[in-house]
Amino acid sequence: MKKLLFVIAGTILISCSEASLQTGVSAKFESIKGNEIALREFIQAMPKGGDLHNHLFGAVYAESWIKWAEEDGLCLDKAALAIRFPSGAGCGELPTMKAALNFNQDLRNEVIENFSLRDFVPTAGWSGHDQFFATFADMAALPSRFGDMVAETANLAGEQNVAYLELLHTMELFETILPMVAAIPMSGDAAKDYETLMGGEFGKALPDMIARARRDTDTAMARKNNLLKCGTKNAKPGCQVEVRFLNQPVRTLPLSAVYAHQIFGWALMAQDDRFVGTNLVAPEDDYIALRDYDDHMEQLDYLYQTLGSRNVSLHAGELWLGLVHPSELRNHINDAVKIGHAKRIGHGTDIVFETNYKALLKHMADNEIMVEINLTSSDALLGITGEKHPLTVYRAAGVPISLSTDDEGVARIDLTHEYIRGTQEFDLSYAQLKDMTYNGLRYAFIDDTKKAELIKALDDKFIVFESQF
Numbered sequence: 001m002k003k004l005l006f007v008i009a010g011t012i013l014i015s016c017s018e019a020s021l022q023t024g025v026s027a028k029f030e031s032i033k034g035n036e037i038a039l040r041e042f043i044q045a046m047p048k049g050g051d052l053h054n055h056l057f058g059a060v061y062a063e064s065w066i067k068w069a070e071e072d073g074l075c076l077d078k079a080a081l082a083i084r085f086p087s088g089a090g091c092g093e094l095p096t097m098k099a100a101l102n103f104n105q106d107l108r109n110e111v112i113e114n115f116s117l118r119d120f121v122p123t124a125g126w127s128g129h130d131q132f133f134a135t136f137a138d139m140a141a142l143p144s145r146f147g148d149m150v151a152e153t154a155n156l157a158g159e160q161n162v163a164y165l166e167l168l169h170t171m172e173l174f175e176t177i178l179p180m181v182a183a184i185p186m187s188g189d190a191a192k193d194y195e196t197l198m199g200g201e202f203g204k205a206l207p208d209m210i211a212r213a214r215r216d217t218d219t220a221m222a223r224k225n226n227l228l229k230c231g232t233k234n235a236k237p238g239c240q241v242e243v244r245f246l247n248q249p250v251r252t253l254p255l256s257a258v259y260a261h262q263i264f265g266w267a268l269m270a271q272d273d274r275f276v277g278t279n280l281v282a283p284e285d286d287y288i289a290l291r292d293y294d295d296h297m298e299q300l301d302y303l304y305q306t307l308g309s310r311n312v313s314l315h316a317g318e319l320w321l322g323l324v325h326p327s328e329l330r331n332h333i334n335d336a337v338k339i340g341h342a343k344r345i346g347h348g349t350d351i352v353f354e355t356n357y358k359a360l361l362k363h364m365a366d367n368e369i370m371v372e373i374n375l376t377s378s379d380a381l382l383g384i385t386g387e388k389h390p391l392t393v394y395r396a397a398g399v400p401i402s403l404s405t406d407d408e409g410v411a412r413i414d415l416t417h418e419y420i421r422g423t424q425e426f427d428l429s430y431a432q433l434k435d436m437t438y439n440g441l442r443y444a445f446i447d448d449t450k451k452a453e454l455i456k457a458l459d460d461k462f463i464v465f466e467s468q469f
Ligand SMILES: [Zn+2]
Pocket: 053, 055, 315, 346, 406
């Protein structure tokens, strides 16, 4: 009994001191909210949980794509401002990137701007949405740069005290899966189509694809560790960041390719714990993405029910009135959660247009379906900002949310920027921001043991951070 009283007294003491820490830090936070520089300084140093919505190719800054192209002898299509791979005859008519950009700062600037939203101003017929998605056709790197990309992204996170990254990454799709299955017709019956794909060339090649993807990831992680000097006394901040991957099927491709890539992801996740989930990408408003949306959900449901559960996050409701026919705004988030088994939703901007959205919000709150909010991305791609953004709707409904970057290289931002933006646009309190950053770990797809370790480490970092104020 004595021991119990002691423990209770200790708990009260700890929570009192925690409360005073919180008051000091909250007061400081409130006093600097209007000052963006002071807020940057504060939030940059603040411990952060995870960035759960971060596309690896979109995370890389234009300067790095250019540098790698220069080093690897890739070519520049000056008219398109796009990187091209050399053929057998080198760059042929095209200059190498290195020759083209040598002492040509103007052209270098043009390429940087074509690979990003830097200085972008929408014009008639060319929106932020168009500019954003066009960058991916023009940026290119050798597959051997996979590790360089992870190093860059992990280090940017580490410099801001971010503990964990879930990187969306596409493997095997364009080189092997797409050419193999693109012409195979699908019936729309997920069970039958599964048999068709697995009974053909794809099913036979699947074990090799998994083995190759795992080897490529081994190589990339070793290169990342090497580039960041991990394990040495000069280790860079990125070494501290725990990295996992999400498989990333492309929803604008033929239905057979989406399904085959989803099956590939299911197998990869079963065999390699660095791959912790799946997430469909590419513009949700694209004709094929809209046409096949229901089929994509049925495919996910079939795999989930027959091959076993996996972690699913889905870009859903990254839409707005005017971008698509109004009928497309009614069911994407609902179906992602209820048919596609999504535990997290990316964006979810059009929530209030969904049929019975209040019941859906309640379902999401009750089942702790988290929403990955990407403020700069929603502004640049959809023009949704401030009071038009449903962040407050989700919060009021008790749906967990966290802030993420989406494509920090293309948007030329970082996670700190998104926290500053959230604070100023939605007048977030310190406690709300802290809760969101914990959500970046609470709703991470990493295994439970590692998750508990990361949360404990974050607790410890916060105690140190808050004791300064
Ligand atoms: Zn995204």
